[in-house]
Amino acid sequence: MIFETITNQDLPVIKCVLINHRNNDSSMGTSPSNPLASESREDLGCALRPESTEAVYEAATVEVDVTASITLQVLVTTPGNISCLWVFKHSSLNCQPHFDLQNRGVVSMVILKMTETQAGEYLLFIQSEATNYTVLFTVSIRNTLLYTLRRPYFRKMENQDALVCISESIPEPTVEWVFCDSQSDSCKGESPAVITKEASVLHELFGTDIRCCARNELGRECTKLFTIDLNQTPQTTPPQLFLKVGEPLWIRCKAVHVNHGFGLSWELENKTLEEGSYFEMSTYSTNRTMIRILFAFVSSVGRNDTGYYTCSSSEHPSKSALVTILEKGFINASKSSEDYEIDQYEEFCFSVRFKAYPQIRCTWSFSRKSFPCEQSGLDDGYSISKFCNHKHQPGQYIFHAENDDAQFTKTFTLNIRRKPQVLAEASASQASCSSDGYPLPSWTWKKCSDKSPNCTEEITEGIWNKKANRKVFGQWISSSTLNMSEAVKGFLVKCCAYNSLGTSCETILLNSPGPFPFIQDNISFYATIGLCLPFIAVLTMLICHKYKKQFRYESQLQMVQVTGSLDNEYFYIDFREYEYDLKWEFPRENLEFGKVLGSGAFGKVMNATAYGISKTGVSIQVAVKMLKEKADSSEREALMSELKMMTHLGNHENIVNLLGACTVSGEKGVLIEYGLHYTDIKTVTISGPIYLIFEYCCYGDLLNYLRSKREKFHRTWTEIFKEHNFSFYPTFQSPPNSSMPGSREVQIHPDSDPVSGFNGNSFQSEGNILF
Incomplete structure (x- = not known):
């Protein structure tokens, strides 16, 4: 159910949809190999803001559960191509519009495993040939307090x-204590040096590194027991502990x-x-030395609890x-953008060095995909997060961090x-060269001498360089x-x-429409002619083969013989006159290909998995x-003729049925980035090969089955031809401009084999038999 609003003929028709995915195990983005299993659609009532001076459409507020997966989708009916850009929390996200079968522009934003950090306003900026406009989505967490x-x-x-x-x-949550005997990097993460104990009460308080962690379905949060160890070498600057007003203070002083x-x-x-406001504990170690700890604690801190806490020992x-x-939390780090060349x-x-309180939640993202964010503490009170999994893909990488009081990008x-x-x-009047690379390339032109392929004479006149993009x-x-x-013509x-x-x-001959090797003396000329003759011969053979093949397709595929009401009446149908029914069209992105099942001179058949071709959510x-x-x-025309023939045959239990096809192509707008700004639009043609999707025969092909039953078929067909008058051609409804009379309906009742569609032993017929 989709709501549509049209307030001005100059503005496009906007349709806003919320897609709720009931099951998902995928990472950012969807693919046929890992689909979001089942989904439901919800009307968002996308409407034009009446008080706005600009074209701003606003959808109804979206409320979703924590960890839910959704897609925000906009369908645009407007002439020409479109380009788009998503913006969320002052960060721009890549946008790739495509077109559906009704030629509507479709723009989607996938949000997987919803968290509080992903709630907020999502702005979609759309640019079309007619106008520019904005679509606003507001996403909130349902039952945030729960x-x-x-x-x-x-x-x-x-x-x-x-x-x-x-x-x-x-x-x-599940509460656990995490212990380690040192404060080195080996005590971070899941390592053998870390010991975990699931309990809420802890009596063993003498360990070197003690943390308490709480875990539920939203994730895991830990708090370290802040410790001053008098036996360790003092730091150049005192360690610093941040707390917000009202939080409890705990400091442990330890000495041996x-x-x-x-x-x-x-x-x-x-x-x-x-x-x-303090209490002491002591115990003996294995070497009979004394271990003492002295806790300082405040149940609820205020601003007067700020200062230096000093632990002393005799x-x-x-x-x-x-x-x-602090009154509220913070995140301190350098916000300036950074460019790298590798x-x-x-x-x-990549690395970000920051100081924050409370502890941050962070993500790394690239091209709409999110990656895990790891943090590690430094000796100076700062923390650092690194990202190395860029796989040498150029582009923009974004680090986003937030806590209860602050955000940072x-x-x-x-x-x-x-x-x-x-x-x-080269053309008749000029020669052009283009190049891509990084850093920005520079150009030089050189003229080659008459008798040598060496090009040493630099050309300085008649050259102009286009501004680099x-x-x-x-x-x-x-x-x-x-x-x-x-001066250069003919060189x-x-x-x-x-x-x-x-x-x-690249070398170019300036009196020729393209780049060629150096050809000056007779030996080179005759060598070139010798190379060209075989090429011409092969080209001639290909042309002849093409016409022969075209004739074969003309006689075998494009014309189909049909028996009329009388046995001696024959009519011909040219399937090129038929229109292809788009109800058979299937999205090619929902096909995941496997191995090749068979191939011939011009085509091949591949095994594939189709998602949603028979029933939504089923592959x-x-x-x-x-x-x-x-x-x-x-060849393409012959394959389309076969497709049209199969669509007119329809479904039958005794043939390998057509399930769908992929034939549609179109155009889309692509945003071009210059520096850090999107300033241009490029039209890209989306096209693909023609696919005919058939039922999968898991036991083999009909030809091999017939060969394996050769003797039985011989006897059976002999008897059948004696008793019946058969025609092996199907019955079709003629196109509107055809005068072909009707023919009898086909009806077959074989005891069918799962591969071939029949068993070759007994047939009952009424009218024509179709194979």
């Missing part, structure tokens, strides 16, 4: 020397010494902490930590250095043109593009018939 994951915090267990880990989250009688004490800004130098109390096989990682541009690739062409994927497109003059010239990675050249095996590469027009 789905939460809060960072855990600590609380002392009453009347016991133990800590309780608490996370006020819904659904109720052979003197069992040493003590520990806490001071805040040279003032001893009040009694009741046997150790004192150490301090700076506690800063070689094709160079190892490289940083953009990186990756350029891949590559040697230029040159293409050359930056491709979306980080390559420069440039071109250079040499105008024809008497070979060489155009060369070069950058820091190398040089590429089946099919056989897809297609032409080979480099097929000519007569």
